[in-house]
Amino acid sequence: MCGIVGYLGKKQAAPILLGGLEKLEYRGYDSAGIAVLADSSLEIAKTVGKLQVLKDKLVDNLPAGYMGIGHTRWATHGKPSDTNAHPHTGCSDAFVVVHNGIIENYQKLKEWLINKGHTFKSETDTEVLPHLIEHHYKGDLAAAVQDMVRLLEGSYALAIMSTKEPDKIVAVRKDSPLVVGLGQEEYFLASDIPAILNHTRETYILEDGEMAVLTADGVTVYNSLGEKIVKEIFHVQWDIQAAERGGYPHFMLKEIFEQPRAIKDTTSGRINDAGIVDLGLQMTPTEIAKFEKIAVVACGTASYAGMVGKYVMEKMLRIPVEVDIASEFRYRDPLVDEKTLVLVISQSGETADTLAALREAKARKAKVVAITNVVGSSVSREADEVIYTWAGPEIAVASTKAYITQLVAIYLLSMHLAQAKGMISQHEAEELALAIKKLPELADEVLGQAANIELWAKSIAKWEDAFFIGRGIDFAVGLEGALKLKEISYIHAEAYAAGELKHGTLALIVDNIPVIALATQEALFDKMVSNIKEVKARGANVTAVAFAGNEEIQASVDQVIYLPKTLPILAPVLTVIPLQLLAYYAAVARGSDVDKPRNLAKSVTVE
Known part of the structure; x- marks a missing residue:
């Protein structure tokens, strides 16, 4: 998603902000911008395009000041443009905001603010935020931010400055990540650790509903009730490459x-x-x-x-x-x-x-x-x-x-x-x-089985062929599962409608060859079991993917990956996750370049 950086300290902010945004370029974006505050003077620079466009724009006119916030935007509301780029201000430049996430009820809030006399410049959901702070501000920026977030529906990580209180940055999060970096008489904000790793490894990881107030005297963190809390310092031990991947070994x-x-x-x-x-x-x-x-x-x-x-x-x-x-x-x-x-x-x-x-x-x-x-x-x-x-x-x-x-x-x-x-x-x-x-909750449950799926994948990784079978909507998911396995592990994998087995495919079944059987559709379950028995009778090693509570299938297969129950028509959203993990762990076991498989490109822009 988008990238946020922030700095408050004794150094010029702009170079630090631009350097932090550069470390977040791997996340993808379509525009970039920074806001620097010096005394009560706010300077904003933002532009559509890559970060280098912004750097070129500022090469002879870098904003001066010791605090600031910056952003790289991945457009959701409004096309990529200079106007829609962050940071955003309200009717005046008194309040400036950068935002990751989506404000679900922005349209209702925007209409309400327009009726209050506010005028808007962009197409974004984000622009309602500085206007809301303007509305609620009564001399305390942190209090105005707290009043604002009570009105918001959706997800957000926010960094906010104000010319009315030019000694602080306020940050708050819900669902979208936000990290506070703790340096020597300087403090940092970032949506992801790589942006600050060149400056500090001591951080606060903000939780949902928490707000951090950064000043020259330090960082104060509040919970969703507005109460001061003591945060545990998280020491980052990853290198910069691992940090870009959030600590994961691969993107x-x-x-x-x-x-x-x-x-x-x-x-x-x-x-x-x-x-x-x-x-x-x-x-x-x-x-x-x-x-x-x-x-x-x-x-x-x-x-x-x-x-x-x-x-x-x-x-x-x-x-x-x-x-x-x-x-x-x-x-x-x-x-x-x-x-x-x-x-x-x-x-x-x-x-x-x-x-x-x-x-x-x-x-x-x-x-x-x-x-x-x-x-x-x-x-x-x-x-x-x-x-x-x-x-x-x-x-x-x-x-x-x-x-x-x-x-x-x-x-x-x-x-x-x-x-x-x-x-x-x-x-x-x-x-x-x-x-x-x-x-989303059920998908999290499926991901909780990753360790078991890794063991399953290691056995499949020894083979050069694998087969996926399913009926109805399960067959469609099997096609994607087979594609994932072959494109990153280089195992030859094919998906078949299970009823087609007897029309030729059974000739390919040999002892212990891996077969992944998708069996989430209750109306087709009995027929699916019959197909599973056909490949078992010829020596296949069968792993089934089925809904929890379906104990009957265990008698017909070698192992089962159980999914939390949902409506059968929605099963593909959950069924594909273990197939993705299977492909990933099989590729790792075979030593493949997981993120950049041979001969393939992310976007195919030629026929």
Whole structure:
């Protein structure tokens, strides 16, 4: 996600802020900015583009002052631009804020502030924050910040300065990480440890609801009730490379463990307890009613998210859904027209084949909705409608959190379309909404089994072949599991619809060959067990992935990975996590370059 830095001490702040932001570039961003406070004079510099653009802008005009805050932005609300870049101020420059996270209720707060006479300059959710502080300020910056956060819904890490109190920085967090660095007569803020590791290894790790006030005299930390607390100092022992990965050995593992947060961010503010979905789409129920089919177009991992989407959308909408590999779509003279909804999916929003397919669909008068992770990308600009996944930057080539948030976006879109078409009851919508909101917690539970999955993966790592089998929506997840295993471990892996085994694939089963059987769909369970017995009878070593409470399957397989229960239609969000971990640990066991597998690139921008 975005990056935050802050400094208060006896050195010039600007070089430290820029240096800290440079250490956070690995996180991905689309704009950068700093604010430096000297006495009661505030100087802000920010620009769209890479940090070097900001440095070039400041090369002969570096702001002077001994305290400041800085930010690298990954756009969620509003396109990448100078205006939308952080830091943000209110009606005056009296208060300045940088923010990581998402303010879910910003629109309601913005409307309320406008009615109070406030004027806004940007498209961001963040800009409501300095305006709220202006409204609440009565001579105590920390108190105004506390009053403000009581109004906020969503996630945030904040760093705040004010010309009215030019001797302090106030920082507060909820869900988004924030670290205070403790130096010699100087203090630091950062959203991630690498930004301050060149200056200090002594830190406070702020917990949810905690607020830190930095002054020349030291750091005071308060809990959510406004009470002073004593924080334990955390001494950082990692080197800078490990720090960039949050202490994880690889970015891929870090990103796998970030998935509960990514799921929560992607659903935040988009679905309520009544099951009402708000994706910000402009399509009317009348437009939606005219769609006679849906065409999903994507490449690689995104196409497998689309395969899951086919099962979900056909079940919920009762209209045909086709899934096309984008590189084939426009060459088969596709049957799409103004009665077709085309859903294009791309993590980067720059995938060449997907972009070409989008243009082909629009040329044929189809309505195009895009699911992408990058605001301002080509796909997001050219589609008629866009749904952002808010997964945050993904560094590892093999996609994990981007895939899982694409799934979540598909569920939300399916609900939205079903509600517009009157295809889902109120009870069903509420049940599905509750289950979706529980997914981050359940994903955490699955991640708790990582140690057991690592042992399982080490045995599979000895093989050159592996097979994934499943029925229905499980088959679609198996395709993604097989792709993950082969792209980073280089094990030849294939996924098959389990009913197809007897039509040729059984010839490949030999003693002890690993078979991963996905069995989360109760309606298909008996048939799945029969398929498992077919491969067991020929000597396969079978690992099943099933819901907790399904003791029956243990008698038919060699080992089971149990998932916490959710609705069967949502199973793919949880099922894919052990498959990602399997691929990761198998690749590590085989000595592969996990984050940069051979011959592959993160964004495929050529056909």
